Amino acid sequence: MSRPLSASRFLELKLNPSLPTLARTTRVALLAPLAAALLATGCASNHFVTPQPAAATHLPDAQADMHVAESALEAGDTQLAVSLFEKQLKTDPQSKAAQLGLGDAMYQTGDLARAGVLYARVAVVAPDDARAMLGLARVALRQRRLDEAEKRYRVLLAAHPEQAVAAEGLGSTLDLEGKHAQAQAVYRAALQQHPEVAGLKADLGLSLILAGDVRAGANVLLDVAGLPDAPPQARENLALAYGLLGNDQAAKRILVTDMPADSAEDNLRFYEQLRERLATATRDTGDARSAGGAQTQPVSAASVAPVGVLR
Template sequence: MALVSLTLSGCGATSGGTRLTDQEETLSRQMQDRSLAPATPDERAAIRNQDLLTQAAFWAEAYQMNPADREAAIELSGVLRQVGSAARAAEVARQSLALYPDDTQLQARYALALTASGQGAQAVESFNRALSARPDDWRLHNAYGVALEQAGRSERARARFLEALDLSPGEPAILTNLAMSHMLAGDPEEAERLLRQAADHDRAGPETRQNLALALALQGRFAEAEDIARADVPADKAAANMDYVRALMSTNRSWDRLRESELSGLR
């Protein structure tokens, strides 16, 4: 069952500090062959229109050339998180914070990367510092809610999601996260209500519908849940998902198991 809806931008964890991947090494060498001079402001502005891997190689080269380059650290951390290297993104931001401890952009990058790698409890202070400079940023409030949920502070997490909704009413990402927090607390009825709101939005993704199916299944409404699940996954997969939920509900620790499954997939 795809339990993935307490979300940030797509990120995964890797190890190895700030070492480049093979693909990044290749692109970096190509750039070095063209010129070893630092990129101009125009080149830095233009790179943001390129694909994420090209951006990662560009900013990695700039950062390696000058580890004190604040802009390169901010951009590299953000791009690494988006391409699935959350642990490396956190390391880049952490190293740069040693030079710029009061920089709230770096604090935000560090908090987001920690949360994307499942270390939300460690991100709380950085979220607080980042939000002191950007109190109206609904994305930061939403991500902070995910971090708090990871830290087991569910009531505070839901408060953050509600703050995010005040700033961006009807945003499906926030509604989905708030719904999943209620589901993890054992309230699938409230989760269903919120997920239906999210699913009606033009930007709602398949994860919203899959989690709506989960909320219905946890109420014993398996036929309805399977119909919704089939909108995004093959029929056999939808049926397998329902079998998983039935097995989950047959144990005395069903909500604990659901929470463990959900939190292990937070990214």
């Protein structure tokens, strides 16, 4: 999927309208993949709380509907999930499980306003409900209310430090705020507890790229992008790194595993635009490091490997 600069410029001005022109130019270019990867997909989109079954006093049919609804939600069948959760709410308007399930379904369909209302209703009666806390944080992030999202994710992570999804959400929020060093600290701390979570490594790699350390980001992504269960974002982020490093051949080989060749070519053209913008910023300042251009020397195709470190 191509990543137009106009959307990223809008996002950057929303986040840091007072940045110097040069810094804004560089950050706009680097924030474009982040906006596409995080906001379009909805970072930390999977709830980590075990779905709550209908109360024992409900009819067995209602319990069965709830289990089917949760299964449909997990499978991405939001239409079925919505119909069953709404059916349950007609029977029991106070059902937390149905409100949370419907909130998750609305979030998946992009109806953030209704999702927020449903999560908030549960939070009023159960302020410590982790699923409601996560839902409100996700909605705030998707709506670009970043201060609120950061606060909510910090509370959630403090209450559930064992949950990788809370760390992913906080780190993503910090990256969107431009606080890359803080985001990387969050990812690394979470990886100490969850070294098996590929999403954390993908996020860490992207954060390093956004901070201007493209080669270090590629090194992190190489360790995860070749895994059978690696998220597509890991490969997309690695392709971005190679694109910024000037290795279009390596970037294209990665991209075509997940998208048509035409879309891959669109991405390659976008990477070329980024390199040109970074090169211009470097010439204007004479400070390649501050412009994020210190790592833009071409990398040979021979250095591409499923895992390992760039040399």
